[in-house]
Amino acid sequence: MWREDWSAAAQTVAALVHSGVSDIESYYAQRPDELRALRARVIIKDVNDRAVEEAGAAAKEDMLGSLDRLLPDTDQTFVQWLVTFARGDRYFRSEAHVTDPDGGIRETLFAASLPADIASFSDIIVMSVDITNFKRLQGQLLAAEADMARATRVTAIGALTASIAHEVNGPLAAIMANAEAAQRFMRGPDPQLQEVAEALTALVADAARATEVVKRTRAFITRAAPERAPTDVMECVRQAIELVERELRRLAATAHVDTVADLPLALADPIQLQQILVNLLMNAAQALVGADRPRDIRVDVRLRGESIIIEVIDDGPGIEPGLMNRIFDPFFTTREGGMGMGLAIARASAEAQAGQLIAVNRPEGGAIFRLFLPVAGR
Amino acid sequence: MKVHPRIAIVDDDDALRSALGRLVRSFGYEAAQFSRAADLTHEEARNIDCLVTDIQMPEMSGFELLRRLQAERPRLPIIVMTAYPALHREQEALGLGAVRFFAKPISASALEAALRDILAGGGE
Numbered sequence: 110m111w112r113e114d115w116s117a118a119a120q121t122v123a124a125l126v127h128s129g130v131s132d133i134e135s136y137y138a139q140r141p142d143e144l145r146a147l148r149a150r151v152i153i154k155d156v157n158d159r160a161v162e163e164a165g166a167a168a169k170e171d172m173l174g175s176l177d178r179l180l181p182d183t184d185q186t187f188v189q190w191l192v193t194f195a196r197g198d199r200y201f202r203s204e205a206h207v208t209d210p211d212g213g214i215r216e217t218l219f220a221a222s223l224p225a226d227i228a229s230f231s232d233i234i235v236m237s238v239d240i241t242n243f244k245r246l247q248g249q250l251l252a253a254e255a256d257m258a259r260a261t262r263v264t265a266i267g268a269l270t271a272s273i274a275h276e277v278n279g280p281l282a283a284i285m286a287n288a289e290a291a292q293r294f295m296r297g298p299d300p301q302l303q304e305v306a307e308a309l310t311a312l313v314a315d316a317a318r319a320t321e322v323v324k325r326t327r328a329f330i331t332r333a334a335p336e337r338a339p340t341d342v343m344e345c346v347r348q349a350i351e352l353v354e355r356e357l358r359r360l361a362a363t364a365h366v367d368t369v370a371d372l373p374l375a376l377a378d379p380i381q382l383q384q385i386l387v388n389l390l391m392n393a394a395q396a397l398v399g400a401d402r403p404r405d406i407r408v409d410v411r412l413r414g415e416s417i418i419i420e421v422i423d424d425g426p427g428i429e430p431g432l433m434n435r436i437f438d439p440f441f442t443t444r445e446g447g448m449g450m451g452l453a454i455a456r457a458s459a460e461a462q463a464g465q466l467i468a469v470n471r472p473e474g475g476a477i478f479r480l481f482l483p484v485a486g487r
Numbered sequence: 488m489k490v491h492p493r494i495a496i497v498d499d500d501d502a503l504r505s506a507l508g509r510l511v512r513s514f515g516y517e518a519a520q521f522s523r524a525a526d527l528t529h530e531e532a533r534n535i536d537c538l539v540t541d542i543q544m545p546e547m548s549g550f551e552l553l554r555r556l557q558a559e560r561p562r563l564p565i566i567v568m569t570a571y572p573a574l575h576r577e578q579e580a581l582g583l584g585a586v587r588f589f590a591k592p593i594s595a596s597a598l599e600a601a602l603r604d605i606l607a608g609g610g611e
């Protein structure tokens with residue numbers, strides 16, 4: 110159990126709400142440094158023995174003071190406290206990861222009853238449960254699932270490639286034999302033009318057969334047609350972030366969501382949309398690897414005309430201008446061990462949903478992946 | 488007496504079989520084409536100088552044909568070709584008496600050279 114002073118945070122949120130800020134999360138997504146500063150102003154006043162034990166601290170005194178010391182920079186939950194305050198909810202619950210005295214990370218479930226009046230935010234009782242082991246097991250399970258999915262994908266691509274190779278091999282063998290035969294019939298003092306003509310006719314038919322194979326393969330790949338329905342984009346964004354939260358944390362990156370009020374539904378396939386977002390988030394996090402500053406990824410969701418625009422923005426090194434045309438090509442990767450399919454699949458999937466996915470560099474550095482989706486008919 | 492050596496081609500892929508037939512004719516040989524191994528009857532088998540066969544075919548496979556011909560015409564030179572070249576397949580083919588093993592798409596000059604060698608060495 111923790112006694113915490115959240116009055117500075119509650120007052121700041123109240124002032125923002127009063128000045129007309131309706132979306133606290135978006136507000137702070139644009140101001141990550143202000144968010145960190147505010148977090149430093151939450152004070153842990155007291156903890157009970159159980160909390161000391163769970164946190165692995167030597168003494169209670171080690172845990173008192175600014176919440177900043179406890180929450181690592183990759184925390185995604187602090188802003189949710191503020192959102193809850195702004196909504197006037199009387200209860201808050203979150204799973205956060207806190208830094209223990211040895212610099213280790215402990216997964217902790219926090220829950221608190223919130224007061225109705227701002228003054229009482231100076232003394233909030235927060236319950237905590239260490240869920241590190243539970244989360245570790247859950248993480249292992251997710252990792253195993255992801256490995257399996259990756260293996261299945263690789264196997265599927267392998268099987269597809271083998272099947273295409275075999276299907277094209279037949280016509281190709283016939284094309285070669287007919288072409289060689291035609292050449293031989295042409296040679297010599299007495300060319301056999303009738304045979305040449307027949308070989309060329311057959312060759313054209315073989316080439317048409319090979320083209321047919323390619324066409325069929327393409328139809329097969331795109332047959333997994335998206336099931337488009339009016340879709341809550343923000344819901345998909347949040348789920349996507351949840352899916353990659355662990356990976357983001359491993360790469361020390363934090364996703365901040367910024368949106369507008371009254372966003373209409375998009376006409377999209379929610380599962381495919383989630384997959385696109387997962388790809389873009391991972392891509393952004395990987396672009397930030399090596400950055401010696403807070404690795405912030407911003408997800409900006411806007412409405413423009415009849416399109417919903419989702420931007421995944423990072424301030425990494427950006428895309429090399431010479432590679433701009435190739436990053437969406439299948440099997441193109443600049444990352445060691447990368448398969449080069451993430452962005453290719455994301456773009457194909459966007460286009461299958463009548464959307465569009467483009468990439469641009471930011472003038473101030475970093476890249477923006479911009480996904481356009483049609484608004485669901487109103 | 489035959490004017491030209493007669494080469495039998497057994498492959499269930501119509502386009503490839505007829506292309507190979509044409510190729511064999513362009514080498515100056517006579518080509519007899521069969522879409523099924525069973526169509527190469529005992530009678531037909533007596534009239535050929537060399538056999539070029541695929542392995543994977545419905546009903547009777549190339550390997551079964553090899554076994555049959557090993558009994559009927561043990562000295563008939565046989566060339567095996569496959570779209571699935573693997574060492575164990577090559578070993579099995581050679582073990583069943585095949586004289587050459589080719590992966591599809593088969594190289595025209597390699598086939599031409601193989602036929603020339605085989606036919607120069609004499610058949611049965």
